[in-house]
Amino acid sequence: MATKPAATAPTTSGSPREPLPSIDEIRAAQDRFIAFWGEMGTRWGVQRSVAEVHALLFIAGEPLPAEEIMERLRISRGSVSTTLRQLTEWGLVQRVRPKDAKSRDRADRREFHQAEQDVWKLFYTILRARKRREFDPLIEELDGCRVAQKGVRKTDRQKQHDQKIEELLELCQFFDGLANTISKSGKGIERATKILSRVLGGPR
8 A cells, every 4th residue: 555645844935845744753752852851850869750741741832631641651640640749849830721621521620731831941940949959958957067156166176177067068058049040030041141152152
């Protein structure tokens, strides 16, 4: 049986362009991204299933119901529910109404979720979440690692120990302040980063 030719996108002049990618090709590319994001998640200390659900919602670019996430990633409803709740708490996804909600059957009570699509907002959100989970406790713990309280006479060994702790704290507080500035600056840091990239000869 003859194979069906691939669809082509016409130009404004009516002449055909290169064949459009098939649904299978797009799905395969999405699957590669999901697998990659899941692997990276484990390296960042995030459960693979959490990273993969986020990857699917991000790369799909549209609201998806839990049932579709279950089928695509082959995970249980309970796992999807827990993961969506966690991603929502982190601010990476949100519950939304699909655009065709009014035309849907009233019996269709499925919940839809969508990931943040702006990559800069995504970066800020991940930065804030990781800072809250990892960096803030680090500073708090370091602060309690001094040998003696300030104002108390110290031995040379106590001074040496506390000096090392102070240096670590100063470094952590510097990056803490930098992370706060970045996460609150919005489009400002995006524009500044792109300008710096052009000055340094990076990609435009």
